Amino acid sequence: MDQREPPSMTATARAMMTPLPAVRLGLLMWSVVLGVVSSGWRLGVVFAGTLALAAVVQPGGLRVLRRPALWLSLVPLLVLPLFVIEPRDLALAGGLTVSSAGVTLGLSMLVRAITITVAAAGFSTTVSIRELADVLEAAGLRGLGFALGVAVHSVQQSHHVWTTTAKAFRLRGGFRTTRWRHGRLLLVTVVSTMLRRADETVAAAQARAFSPDRIRPAAARLSTPDWWWIAVLILIAMVLLVA
Amino acid sequence: MRYDVRELVYVGVFGGLWGAIEISAGSALHALAVPFTGLLLAATGLTIALVGRLYVPRPGSVLFMALATAFLKMFSVGGVVVTPIIGILMEGVLAEGGLLLFRSSRAGFAASGAVATLWPLVQPFVTQGLLGGAGVLGVYDGVLRLGAKLFGLTPASGLAIVGLLVAMHAAAGVLAGIMAWHVGTALRARGHEWTSESRRQ
Numbered sequence: 338m339d340q341r342e343p344p345s346m347t348a349t350a351r352a353m354m355t356p357l358p359a360v361r362l363g364l365l366m367w368s369v370v371l372g373v374v375s376s377g378w379r380l381g382v383v384f385a386g387t388l389a390l391a392a393v394v395q396p397g398g399l400r401v402l403r404r405p406a407l408w409l410s411l412v413p414l415l416v417l418p419l420f421v422i423e424p425r426d427l428a429l430a431g432g433l434t435v436s437s438a439g440v441t442l443g444l445s446m447l448v449r450a451i452t453i454t455v456a457a458a459g460f461s462t463t464v465s466i467r468e469l470a471d472v473l474e475a476a477g478l479r480g481l482g483f484a485l486g487v488a489v490h491s492v493q494q495s496h497h498v499w500t501t502t503a504k505a506f507r508l509r510g511g512f513r514t515t516r517w518r519h520g521r522l523l524l525v526t527v528v529s530t531m532l533r534r535a536d537e538t539v540a541a542a543q544a545r546a547f548s549p550d551r552i553r554p555a556a557a558r559l560s561t562p563d564w565w566w567i568a569v570l571i572l573i574a575m576v577l578l579v580a
Numbered sequence: 581m582r583y584d585v586r587e588l589v590y591v592g593v594f595g596g597l598w599g600a601i602e603i604s605a606g607s608a609l610h611a612l613a614v615p616f617t618g619l620l621l622a623a624t625g626l627t628i629a630l631v632g633r634l635y636v637p638r639p640g641s642v643l644f645m646a647l648a649t650a651f652l653k654m655f656s657v658g659g660v661v662v663t664p665i666i667g668i669l670m671e672g673v674l675a676e677g678g679l680l681l682f683r684s685s686r687a688g689f690a691a692s693g694a695v696a697t698l699w700p701l702v703q704p705f706v707t708q709g710l711l712g713g714a715g716v717l718g719v720y721d722g723v724l725r726l727g728a729k730l731f732g733l734t735p736a737s738g739l740a741i742v743g744l745l746v747a748m749h750a751a752a753g754v755l756a757g758i759m760a761w762h763v764g765t766a767l768r769a770r771g772h773e774w775t776s777e778s779r780r781q
Binding site for chain 2: 418421422453454457461469479480481483484485486487488489490491492494495496499517520521522524525527528529531532534535538539542543547548549550
């Protein structure tokens with residue numbers, strides 16, 4: 338007997354593992370919204386669901402948990418409620434007392450923060466800015482994809498212009514006395530440089546007869562596995578909200 | 581609403597300028613835990629976005645720039661930070677609302693800046709208090725302690741501290757708005773004409 342999976346099954350499984358960007362945006366919204374409105378065991382379900390989703394379809398979300406900086410930023414969420422909330426009814430070693438309600442609150446804040454962070458990191462590592470722009474264009478935000486493309490390209494230029502101009506100002510004795518005036522001059526120089534470059538971009542786009550009206554977002558039809566994702570997520574959300 | 585090519589490029593460029601600040605200086609200031617980082621970044625970002633408004637004089641353009649900045653921040657190497665993204669978007673919404681009420685003028689820019697820079701003061705109540713579950717009163721307590729330390733008052737003088745914090749945030753916004761207007765005027769003197777309604781049509 339042939340032990341291989343039928344080809345259609347493999348394709349379906351592959352499609353389940355790679356949902357469309359629009360569905361991934363839905364996954365992000367699911368985790369964020371339910372993570373925010375849920376508490377107690379419901380929050381636990383959303384947390385587990387988000388981790389499972391990250392493990393299955395967006396592993397980049399779990400990689401963020403390896404960053405020490407993330408854990409460092411989460412420590413106050415867990416620790417502060419222990420000492421801020423009254424009454425401090427739990428005695429620890431060394432005569433230290435903490436609040437038992439603070440433990441519950443700190444843990445739920447921690448779980449909520451991890452849920453949102455994992456979901457957002459999973460989304461940003463699996464969906465490119467181009468794909469997201471396509472989703473937004475398809476949602477009616479015409480031209481946003483093109484503007485985002487320009488923004489991505491200009492952010493490096495902007496950074497370079499900011500640093501070189503600020504350095505030039507400092508070398509000429511800027512910012513020592515009249516900070517407001519020099520700050521304004523710095524901004525004028527930076528924006529002026531970027532506007533000149535923007536005009537070059539406009540000229541190049543117009544030379545290619547580019548028009549925002551002709552932008553056609555990449556066709557993205559939801560497949561059966563995408564509908565499965567949507568159905569499962571809606572079902573879980575309804576169960577959580579009603580139960 | 582349809583933007584032409586020039587307007588879309590300007591939205592991208594001003595979004596990129598704001599994004600560069602958020603990604604580089606923003607990440608550094610947050611990492612160093614400098615007090616009032618949010619206010620500093622909001623004032624700088626809004627100055628840029630309001631200058632951008634002079635070149636894309638359409639309702640919604642500041643929000644569009646904020647959207648571009650938020651996406652740049654979301655996909656930046658520094659990792660996903662949800663709260664700055666909420667902050668950028670809300671500042672865009674508030675500045676846009678301010679411009680809708682007060683129009684594009686020096687006073688309008690100052691008022692819009694003042695409205696939008698109040699967000700960094702409100703944000704902890706939303707992100708920590710409501711989203712994080714810390715409770716609004718817990719955050720209020722933290723804000724009072726910070727304000728008391730800054731102004732040399734006792735946390736008991738709650739209303740005075742809140743008033744001073746609001747005034748400080750609004751003043752930063754007013755300065756950002758006036759700075760944007762001055763920068764725009766200087767740019768026009770350098771030959772970068774503002775986009776007028778007649779030129780756009």
